[in-house]
Amino acid sequence: SSPCDRPVPPTAGLSHDKWEIHPMELMLMEELGSGQFGVVRRGKWRGSIDTAVKMMKEGTMSEDDFIEEAKVMTKLQHPNLVQLYGVCSKHRPIYIVTEYMKHGSLLNYLRRHENTLIGNMGLLLDMCIQVSKGMAYLERHNYIHRDLAARNCLVGSENVVKVADFGLARYVLDDQYTSSGGTKFPIKWAPPEVLNYTRFSSKSDVWAYGVLMWEIFTCGKMPYGRLKNTEVVERVQRGIILEKPKSCAKEIYDVMKKCWSHGPEERPSFRVLKEQLALVAQSLT
Ligand SMILES: CN1CCN(C(=O)c2ccc(Nc3nc(-c4cccc(NC(=O)c5ccc(C(C)(C)C)cc5)c4)cn4ccnc34)cc2)CC1
Numbered sequence: 147s148s149p150c151d152r153p154v155p156p157t158a159g160l161s162h163d164k165w166e167i168h169p170m171e172l173m174l175m176e177e178l179g180s181g182q183f184g185v186v187r188r189g190k191w192r193g194s195i196d197t198a199v200k201m202m203k204e205g206t207m208s209e210d211d212f213i214e215e216a217k218v219m220t221k222l223q224h225p226n227l228v229q230l231y232g233v234c235s236k237h238r239p240i241y242i243v244t245e246y247m248k249h250g251s252l253l254n255y256l257r258r259h260e261n262t263l264i265g266n267m268g269l270l271l272d273m274c275i276q277v278s279k280g281m282a283y284l285e286r287h288n289y290i291h292r293d294l295a296a297r298n299c300l301v302g303s304e305n306v307v308k309v310a311d312f313g314l315a316r317y318v319l320d321d322q323y324t325s326s327g328g329t330k331f332p333i334k335w336a337p338p339e340v341l342n343y344t345r346f347s348s349k350s351d352v353w354a355y356g357v358l359m360w361e362i363f364t365c366g367k368m369p370y371g372r373l374k375n376t377e378v379v380e381r382v383q384r385g386i387i388l389e390k391p392k393s394c395a396k397e398i399y400d401v402m403k404k405c406w407s408h409g410p411e412e413r414p415s416f417r418v419l420k421e422q423l424a425l426v427a428q429s430l431t
Pocket residue numbers: 178179180181182183184186197198200228244245246247248249250251293298300310311314315318
């Protein structure tokens with residue numbers, strides 16, 4: 147009988163919680179660092195797969211909501227997104243298991259390699275293009291990052307750059323991070339509509355992407371230098387934008403400026419950004 151005749155047993159797909167990783171299959175190795183969530187360690191999954199394991203400090207995130215969302219996140223797959231392999235949610239702290247990126251955060255990579263990167267506009271532009279591809283994929287899937295920045299991108303072998311921790315911001319419990327008045331809120335990557343109404347969208351990700359481009363072309367400088375958050379909010383609302391980085395071609399700065407259009411609808415989509423940057427890359431070769 148053809149499959150459509152046979153009733154599907156109600157347990158189909160539930161038994162293999164493919165987003166659930168058995169801790170016995172994970173071998174934890176050296177610490178990679180710690181974020182506001184707790185410790186992140188390198189791991190081996192099923193003996194051979196390199197992973198990064200976030201061990202979520204209790205009380206830092208709404209775990210049940212995240213575990214539910216993880217089922218969706220594991221389905222988001224793209225060469226420029228850090229792949230979520232799954233979660234270990236049957237114990238505390240829960241573990242978030244992703245693919246491993248051996249060169250760490252893009253921000254640290256830019257700062258560490260400033261001398262070799264600063265003159266290599268082609269490589270810096272390629273990093274921007276890689277991020278725009280990952281973000282265009284998220285945009286196509288109506289998935290908003292909410293904290294796109296060089297610190298939340300990672301570098302792997304052969305200068306591959308991937309976007310990490312997309313959507314994770316929604317599960318952070320620390321309201322110093324979640325409320326726009328909080329000390330940990332990423333003010334310098336936020337557009338006017340987020341500063342005023344915390345209205346997140348793929349177009350607010352595009353604003354943050356413009357700041358990320360600025361971080362890449364300054365090899366990891368802090369946007370707006372040492373200005374206080376209140377001073378940055380005031381400038382952004384008055385339409386004052388970041389200056390052109392020294393080693394950045396005018397055509398590239400023109401793209402950044404479009405990302406910082408005051409109204410979200412005036413900003414290009416990631417689909418358009420990706421195409422515009424590919425044209426700029428062609429014109430520079
Ligand atoms: C030669 N260098 C030596 C030093 N070095 C390293 O030690 C190093 C090497 C590889 C690293 N890789 C990874 N590191 C991490 C990592 C490490 C520390 C902290 C974090 N991030 C977090 O814990 C974190 C991320 C996002 C968030 C928000 C607020 C957005 C929700 C909160 C917390 C990630 C995650 N990864 C996912 C895939 N690969 C990695 C990290 C560091 C880099 C290479």
